[in-house]
Amino acid sequence: MAAVATREQIVAAADRLFYHHGYEHTSFADIAGAVGLSRGNFYYHFKSKDAILDAVIDARLADTRRMLEQWEAEASTPAGRIMRYIEIVLTNRADIQDYGCPVGTLTTELAKLEHAMLGQAGRLFAVFRTWLREQFALIGPAEQADELAMHVLAFSQGVAVMANAFRDEAFIQREVDRMRDWLHTYEK
Amino acid sequence: MAAVATREQIVAAADRLFYHHGYEHTSFADIAGAVGLSRGNFYYHFKSKDAILDAVIDARLADTRRMLEQWEAEASTPAGRIMRYIEIVLTNRADIQDYGCPVGTLTTELAKLEHAMLGQAGRLFAVFRTWLREQFALIGPAEQADELAMHVLAFSQGVAVMANAFRDEAFIQREVDRMRDWLHTYEK
DNA sequence: GTCTATAATTCGATAGAC
DNA sequence: GTCTATCGAATTATAGAC
Numbered sequence: 001m002a003a004v005a006t007r008e009q010i011v012a013a014a015d016r017l018f019y020h021h022g023y024e025h026t027s028f029a030d031i032a033g034a035v036g037l038s039r040g041n042f043y044y045h046f047k048s049k050d051a052i053l054d055a056v057i058d059a060r061l062a063d064t065r066r067m068l069e070q071w072e073a074e075a076s077t078p079a080g081r082i083m084r085y086i087e088i089v090l091t092n093r094a095d096i097q098d099y100g101c102p103v104g105t106l107t108t109e110l111a112k113l114e115h116a117m118l119g120q121a122g123r124l125f126a127v128f129r130t131w132l133r134e135q136f137a138l139i140g141p142a143e144q145a146d147e148l149a150m151h152v153l154a155f156s157q158g159v160a161v162m163a164n165a166f167r168d169e170a171f172i173q174r175e176v177d178r179m180r181d182w183l184h185t186y187e188k
Numbered sequence: 189m190a191a192v193a194t195r196e197q198i199v200a201a202a203d204r205l206f207y208h209h210g211y212e213h214t215s216f217a218d219i220a221g222a223v224g225l226s227r228g229n230f231y232y233h234f235k236s237k238d239a240i241l242d243a244v245i246d247a248r249l250a251d252t253r254r255m256l257e258q259w260e261a262e263a264s265t266p267a268g269r270i271m272r273y274i275e276i277v278l279t280n281r282a283d284i285q286d287y288g289c290p291v292g293t294l295t296t297e298l299a300k301l302e303h304a305m306l307g308q309a310g311r312l313f314a315v316f317r318t319w320l321r322e323q324f325a326l327i328g329p330a331e332q333a334d335e336l337a338m339h340v341l342a343f344s345q346g347v348a349v350m351a352n353a354f355r356d357e358a359f360i361q362r363e364v365d366r367m368r369d370w371l372h373t374y375e376k
Numbered sequence: 377g378t379c380t381a382t383a384a385t386t387c388g389a390t391a392g393a394c
Numbered sequence: 395g396t397c398t399a400t401c402g403a404a405t406t407a408t409a410g411a412c
Contacts, residue, residue, distance in 0.1 A: 022300040107353045112210040158346025165295045
């Protein structure tokens with residue numbers, strides 16, 4: 001198999017396994033097994049577990065930026081774009097109930113491990129924060145835009161943790177409705 | 189040393205280490221080292237790592253119930269008691285910025301490990317949920333009490349995850365202020 | 377590029393002396 | 395109740411054949 005294709009398969013498998021079972025709990029053997037590769041050959045593509053994590057975060061950053069561009073193309077108003085973010089806990093409710101938020105849970109885990117890649121993972125949050133801030137700046141005072149962005153991020157993380165803990169779909173829907181009402185008070 | 193005192197020391201050390209570094213990342217050697225015990229002697233007190241986790245959760249449940257009783261003794265109104273919960277992210281802001289919420293991060297980790305003790309950890313959330321529900325039932329319709337309790341829990345988890353990710357103390361204060369305003373609209 | 381074999385370490389857990 | 399010694403399995407990572 002071409003090295004590039006194998007590398008992409010490894011990153012995709014690691015991404016999924018890190019999300020489902022956590023970074024530390026996922027071993028090389030798990031990733032190799034998921035791709036159908038021997039452990040030995042693994043080191044031809046990635047020289048360390050940290051290197052895989054780095055590649056996974058890069059891939060998630062690229063995916064996130066692609067998603068945000070798509071939202072900008074599909075939703076015509078800033079409030080509509082913010083709602084796309086808010087509704088992500090509804091769109092991904094099945095995964096969120098099983099595994100929590102991919103960004104939040106990775107950041108939480110890396111913080112406890114005092115892992116060198118924690119700063120890299122923080123960039124995932126930062127991409128959403130910057131994008132939300134830009135949307136809020138279009139419908140209200142620029143001084144408030146960042147704290148409103150942080151409020152929306154905190155909403156998504158709170159819902160994700162509780163939905164994961166209680167596996168309660170109705171709860172997610174109620175919190176999204178509550179957030180929609182809140183957003184309407186800011187909507188231009 | 190008396191077995192009871194040693195056991196309590198082990199539970200206290202494990203509690204702290206599980207919170208700071210996570211359950212899986214904490215080894216027997218870490219706990220034994222913190223208590224000043226040899227690895228071998230460890231198994232006289234606990235026969236498995238799961239048994240320690242069980243004891244840690246029991247200790248946290250007892251601590252939580254004690255704290256809630258104290259809040260009931262100190263705050264005369266239901267809204268005042270709910271505010272005590274909301275302000276916990278401010279009271280414990282140093283630990284929360286470093287390690288997140290002890291309940292939320294443990295539950296998140298155990299869910300990913302598909303650990304048998306996940307249900308036990310869920311009881312920690314349930315204790316807060318039940319208590320908050322009771323407080324809300326005293327100031328409004330009983331049908332809404334549980335979803336308001338869940339909303340407050342989600343608030344605390346969202347703030348904890350974001351405060352841990354960005355280490356932003358001003359953010360915590362702003363979110364608490366926002367929540368205080370929200371609570372006043374329900375206050376009797 | 378992929379494999380087998382294996383080194384070096386750490387893990388949870390046990391046995392048995394004192 | 396505490397210790398040392400150790401087991402067996404799993405971990406990350408390397409070496410070298412093909």
